[in-house]
Amino acid sequence: MNAAKHHVTIKGVKDGLIFLMDDSCPFDMLLNELEHKLSNTHQQFLSGPLIHVQIKLGKRYVADEDKERLRARFASCGNLLIQSIESEVALQSEAASSSLSIMKGMIRSGQVVNYEGSVMLLGDINPGGTLTATGDIFVMGALRGTAHAGAKGDKEAIIAASQLCPTQLRIAEVISRPPDEWVVGSLYMEFAYVRNDAMEIEKIQHLHRLRPNSPVAGA
Incomplete structure (x- = not known):
């Protein structure tokens, strides 16, 4: 994968991990990069104790079905537990x-x-x-x-x-x-x-x- 532009940034914090999602690219591009990181470059997160995850979407509007796609991907990682999915935009009209x-x-x-x-x-x-x-x-x-x-x-x-x-x-x-x-x-x-x-x-x-x-x- 081309590393020149990262659309998914993972940061470690005291309470677990924060996934920062770029709000300027197509949603499917985010999912593809997330899949790549969880399956290839960041597999170390998938072993060990339970890790709490916060997902921050920036100013992106994400419909409920797309949030479910995110949850489904993390559900396949037994030790990554989503605590929150946050967006600065509450309504599609605002987005x-x-x-x-x-x-x-x-x-x-x-x-x-x-x-x-x-x-x-x-x-x-x-x-x-x-x-x-x-x-x-x-x-x-x-x-x-x-x-x-x-x-x-x-x-x-x-x-x-x-x-x-x-x-x-x-x-x-x-x-x-x-x-x-x-x-x-x-x-x-x-x-x-x-x-x-x-x-x-x-x-x-x-x-x-x-x-x-x-x-x-x-x-």
């Missing part, structure tokens, strides 16, 4: 407004990237590439592939891009018009949102009417 992940680079054809919360991509989405988020999506580049915001049903989510010429946009279950109907070559950054169960497109200057606190409102 959407407070958590903005930053991704740098390009999403290429065939690549699918998923995020919990909102994400800002500093790069392009190429045709055939897909970016999905449970919150908003901001693309500081060309959106030529597929973007799906509000992936868990949030119709208040938006999709914004410096160059909006997608293969498909989706907000919650609302899907954009066919790609051959897009006007390509706009000089302005635009954003998509849902109104009356249909997708609408506006110049980014109008975003402040919907989201006065958005990181790109009034850009």
Whole structure:
């Protein structure tokens, strides 16, 4: 595993262990790294007396089913007992407004990237590439592939891009018009949102009417 970036940090304290979970990466990435550490690099924790574990999720919203996935993984470690699973975000709505992940680079054809919360991509989405988020999506580049915001049903989510010429946009279950109907070559950054169960497109200057606190409102 590439050790350049650790998404799971384990710290020993007087009462046991604290697992610090990065709140800016996909949840499945956390689980994969947790599995690697418990199965390979940190096996020493799995032998010996009972160890109390605290899991700290930062500002990540984690649904009950994902908490159960965490509990199930630790349950297979006979001596690791979860004492608490803590998040600074109590509600999903708070998570959407407070958590903005930053991704740098390009999403290429065939690549699918998923995020919990909102994400800002500093790069392009190429045709055939897909970016999905449970919150908003901001693309500081060309959106030529597929973007799906509000992936868990949030119709208040938006999709914004410096160059909006997608293969498909989706907000919650609302899907954009066919790609051959897009006007390509706009000089302005635009954003998509849902109104009356249909997708609408506006110049980014109008975003402040919907989201006065958005990181790109009034850009």
